[in-house]
Amino acid sequence: MTRSTHIVALVVAAGKGERVGGDLPKQYWKIGGKAVIAHAVDALAAHPAIAAVHVVIGAGQEELYSKAIGTRLLPAPVIGGASRRDSVLRGLAAIEGASHVLIHDAARPNLPGAVIDRLVEALEHHPGAIPGLPVADTLARGTDILGDVVPRDQLYRVQTPQAFQFDAIVAAHRAWPDDREATDDAQVARAAGHRVAIVPGDALLAKITFGEDIAVAEQRMAARMIARTGLGFDVHAFADKAELWLGGVRIPHSRGLAGHSDADVALHALTDALLGAIGDGDIGSHFPPSDPQWKGADSGRFVEHALGLIVERGGIVDHVDLTIICEAPKIGPHRDSIRTRVAALLRLPERRVSIKATTTERLGFTGRGEGIAAQAIATVRLPEDL
Numbered sequence: 001m002t003r004s005t006h007i008v009a010l011v012v013a014a015g016k017g018e019r020v021g022g023d024l025p026k027q028y029w030k031i032g033g034k035a036v037i038a039h040a041v042d043a044l045a046a047h048p049a050i051a052a053v054h055v056v057i058g059a060g061q062e063e064l065y066s067k068a069i070g071t072r073l074l075p076a077p078v079i080g081g082a083s084r085r086d087s088v089l090r091g092l093a094a095i096e097g098a099s100h101v102l103i104h105d106a107a108r109p110n111l112p113g114a115v116i117d118r119l120v121e122a123l124e125h126h127p128g129a130i131p132g133l134p135v136a137d138t139l140a141r142g143t144d145i146l147g148d149v150v151p152r153d154q155l156y157r158v159q160t161p162q163a164f165q166f167d168a169i170v171a172a173h174r175a176w177p178d179d180r181e182a183t184d185d186a187q188v189a190r191a192a193g194h195r196v197a198i199v200p201g202d203a204l205l206a207k208i209t210f211g212e213d214i215a216v217a218e219q220r221m222a223a224r225m226i227a228r229t230g231l232g233f234d235v236h237a238f239a240d241k242a243e244l245w246l247g248g249v250r251i252p253h254s255r256g257l258a259g260h261s262d263a264d265v266a267l268h269a270l271t272d273a274l275l276g277a278i279g280d281g282d283i284g285s286h287f288p289p290s291d292p293q294w295k296g297a298d299s300g301r302f303v304e305h306a307l308g309l310i311v312e313r314g315g316i317v318d319h320v321d322l323t324i325i326c327e328a329p330k331i332g333p334h335r336d337s338i339r340t341r342v343a344a345l346l347r348l349p350e351r352r353v354s355i356k357a358t359t360t361e362r363l364g365f366t367g368r369g370e371g372i373a374a375q376a377i378a379t380v381r382l383p384e385d386l
């Protein structure tokens with residue numbers, strides 16, 4: 001690729017998902033806590049060769065789209081047409097300055113970065129490239145009675161993204177007769193005389209077409225996840241303060257902890273553990289103590305913020321383990337309510353939340369009753385490409 005190469009992605013998401021059924025189009029269903037369309041967009045946006053991701057949505061889907069995409073910075077979506085080809089054409093018309101484009105179905109949420117690598121590489125030698133999988137089963141014609149076997153050598157299942165030189169695919173789509181349907185973009189490119197290379201596709205990339213495909217996509221997504229752990233540690237000194245908050249629960253005690261927020265040392269350690277698992281700074285970088293808006297804040301908000309960042313990346317929290325270190329108050333009587341509160345904040349069943357407590361045998365600052373320390377470990381599962 002030369003210095004003038006500017007590769008963009010176009011995600012088509014204007015379909016109604018009629019074969020899946022239900023009121024919500026399939027691209028807005030959530031898998032792994034994140035909308036199908038957001039998985040497709042994130043996989044493309046995370047690839048270093050892709051400069052921008054454009055999206056085509058259905059008329060009336062604006063609210064669904066903005067909810068699914070959240071705070072991601074993308075060009076304004078374009079409204080699609082009655083057929084996939086219409087939607088592609090409208091999306092292409094809104095793109096400026098691209099040398100190449102990868103056109104992708106929003107309904108294919110599991111997009112491995114390696115497939116994008118292969119397509120981008122193929123574009124160096126060909127005007128178009130698609131991911132394809134050789135047909136592995138015997139193919140036969142038939143109704144309810146088996147007919148002739150169809151030779152399957154040289155037959156491929158064609159996937160997306162489909163990659164093209166930008167001007168070539170735009171001209172090819174404009175030249176395609178309006179009264180003829182095209183099920184993908186590669187056949188449009190070929191009809192205009194362009195050679196389209198086949199690179200190895202991936203079984204993960206399967207399209208969600210029927211209802212049962214959603215559960216399969218979810219399982220595939222889970223299988224692609226890798227575990228990451230994050231460690232959090234925090235200390236707060238006792239102060240002449242009425243309220244003591246630990247793990248999101250108000251604990252009756254003679255003193256509270258000093259701090260800018262509600263000083264919930266346990267939730268602060270937990271927030272840092274969650275942020276650590278995704279390598280996204282620490283609680284101070286997200287909620288600076290110099291910012292007056294966090295004065296007296298409920299630390300549950302910090303935990304929910306960190307959880308939101310994990311979900312935005314397509315991740316899930318597997319398990320957290322929190323240890324509160326102090327001589328007093330005794331944590332045992334409050335352990336269950338802390339566990340319930342932390343599980344609620346993380347939207348987890350309680351069995352995936354562990355709350356422990358210990359003393360330091362009267363040694364050190366916690367032993368002298370000067371403050372409370374807390375440490376936490378969070379195990380998070382994230383898509384392998386992120």
Ligand SMILES: Nc1ccn([C@@H]2O[C@H](COP(=O)(O)OP(=O)(O)OP(=O)(O)O)[C@@H](O)[C@H]2O)c(=O)n1
Pocket residue numbers: 012013014015016017018019020027056080081082083084085087088104105106107108207208209
């Ligand atoms: N008018 C259309 C039709 C389809 N698509 C998109 O093209 C991709 C592949 O199409 P398909 O799986 O057929 O999706 P739907 O048209 O939504 O499904 P159905 O045919 O079951 O209604 C999907 O991401 C879909 O949103 C589109 O942008 N505009």
Ligand SMILES: C[C@](O)(CO)[C@H](O)COP(=O)(O)O
Pocket residue numbers: 084105158159160183184185207209
């Ligand atoms: C574009 C596509 O996903 C490539 O395999 C496929 O052709 C879409 O077909 P559909 O029948 O519109 O789902």
